[in-house]
Amino acid sequence: MIEFVGNSNNVINWSAVIQSLEQQTPAYFGINFKLSTQKDNTLLVKDWESCGFVFQEDGGTIGWDIFIPEKNFDVQIVQTFTDYFKIKNYNNAWITRINVGMHIPEYNEFDQSDAITPRWHCHMADDESSVLYIGEQILYNQRQGDTYQWGDNKINYAFGNISFKPKYFFNIS
Amino acid sequence: MKNYINLNNIYNWDSFVDSMQQETGYLFIMNNDNESDIFSKDRLKFKSIKNNYDKWQYDFVDTPNFWKDNGYNPHNISFGGLENSSKGPGTRYKLINNDELTFKKELSSTSLTFDKLKGVVDAVSDHLNVEVFNAWVSIVYPGYSVPSHIDDAPEEKSWWSLKNVFRFSIALHDPIKYQALIIGDEYYHNIPKFHAVRWSHPSKWHGLLNCSKHNNYLIQLIGAYK
Numbered sequence: 001m002i003e004f005v006g007n008s009n010n011v012i013n014w015s016a017v018i019q020s021l022e023q024q025t026p027a028y029f030g031i032n033f034k035l036s037t038q039k040d041n042t043l044l045v046k047d048w049e050s051c052g053f054v055f056q057e058d059g060g061t062i063g064w065d066i067f068i069p070e071k072n073f074d075v076q077i078v079q080t081f082t083d084y085f086k087i088k089n090y091n092n093a094w095i096t097r098i099n100v101g102m103h104i105p106e107y108n109e110f111d112q113s114d115a116i117t118p119r120w121h122c123h124m125a126d127d128e129s130s131v132l133y134i135g136e137q138i139l140y141n142q143r144q145g146d147t148y149q150w151g152d153n154k155i156n157y158a159f160g161n162i163s164f165k166p167k168y169f170f171n172i173s
Numbered sequence: 174m175k176n177y178i179n180l181n182n183i184y185n186w187d188s189f190v191d192s193m194q195q196e197t198g199y200l201f202i203m204n205n206d207n208e209s210d211i212f213s214k215d216r217l218k219f220k221s222i223k224n225n226y227d228k229w230q231y232d233f234v235d236t237p238n239f240w241k242d243n244g245y246n247p248h249n250i251s252f253g254g255l256e257n258s259s260k261g262p263g264t265r266y267k268l269i270n271n272d273e274l275t276f277k278k279e280l281s282s283t284s285l286t287f288d289k290l291k292g293v294v295d296a297v298s299d300h301l302n303v304e305v306f307n308a309w310v311s312i313v314y315p316g317y318s319v320p321s322h323i324d325d326a327p328e329e330k331s332w333w334s335l336k337n338v339f340r341f342s343i344a345l346h347d348p349i350k351y352q353a354l355i356i357g358d359e360y361y362h363n364i365p366k367f368h369a370v371r372w373s374h375p376s377k378w379h380g381l382l383n384c385s386k387h388n389n390y391l392i393q394l395i396g397a398y399k
Contacts, residue, residue, distance in 0.1 A: 106384055141360070162355070162382050166244075
């Protein structure tokens with residue numbers, strides 16, 4: 001269940017956050033981070049490689065960056081966001097960047113051991129020629145600040161960016 | 174709710190799809206030094222694929238530099254297709270400097286063909302009372318996409334001013350989640366098999382996105398209503 005919960009553009013200057021991130025090195029490369037969170041990451045790697053996905057580090061198109069609070073952006077942004085959307089508890093906050101021509105591909109969530117928790121994501125800029133798939137939902141043409149709550153942080157998702165600028169998402173789970 | 178044109182009953186599509194996979198196609202790769210990587214992946218559903226620079230240079234004139242200038246890694250752009258054999262010799266653009274992506278205009282001809290497309294073209298032409306100028310099958314691999322662009326081949330641009338010009342994209346398989354056709358501000362997902370999307374105009378910016386584990390196949394037709 002994915003639900004639109006509001007727009008945060010009035011309380012956070014997302015354009016300024018993006019501008020700051022553009023000058024920085026991400027904390028993690030998303031694939032490495034994703035694989036490090038899996039109990040057995042060979043299943044995911046095998047699944048992806050079997051259908052021809054080529055990872056960014058191998059010169060391919062599967063890859064994304066992760067920025068984290070304190071290291072890459074002010075923790076006050078997390079505070080303002082959680083206050084605004086009345087989020088009382090959360091475990092992680094991070095920003096995902098998907099560069100032009102890059103993809104977060106379809107995948108199976110092999111690791112179901114952790115508890116299911118809610119998740120929120122925010123479009124940090126207006127959408128252009130990009131699509132976010134979350135479960136059965138398909139999101140595109142979203143406005144800067146548009147925020148959605150996911151009932152389940154384990155739900156499958158995918159994203160592709162064929163526009164001319166990197167795409168940024170703020171995430172909390 | 175999108176409006177699709179149902180072409181399910183106008184042609185023996187299953188036979189077409191079967192035969193398509195026995196054909197040789199062309200592959201667009203902006204830079205060819207990763208060609209061996211592309212071929213090492215067992216994910217091409219055509220009998221064989223050849224890198225066709227003539228075709229690339231003809232169909233995409235300013236687009237490669239535009240993509241490059243806007244942050245795309247040339248190594249990461251590859252997609253393929255099959256083309257109608259009825260297309261005769263014409264103006265082509267030969268790549269003369271790969272680093273600068275500059276082209277020289279010359280006469281050439283399309284060397285890779287697929288006669289079965291003629292059957293599709295005839296069936297669609299009869300059914301919709303149109304004349305088809307160009308037809309091809311596009312293929313986009315898993316985890317690859319066709320970045321947003323306009324088709325800027327001079328021949329194609331010359332058709333844009335025609336009063337009844339059209340472009341159709343026909344789905345050749347059941348809908349596959351995580352695939353999208355983007356035409357201007359319109360996003361098309363889950364296009365029913367053997368149904369056509371009619372573009373608002375062939376000059377629109379467009380692209381194909383494939384985050385799925387499967388190839389995406391569409392027939393592309395450009396022409397004019399009679």
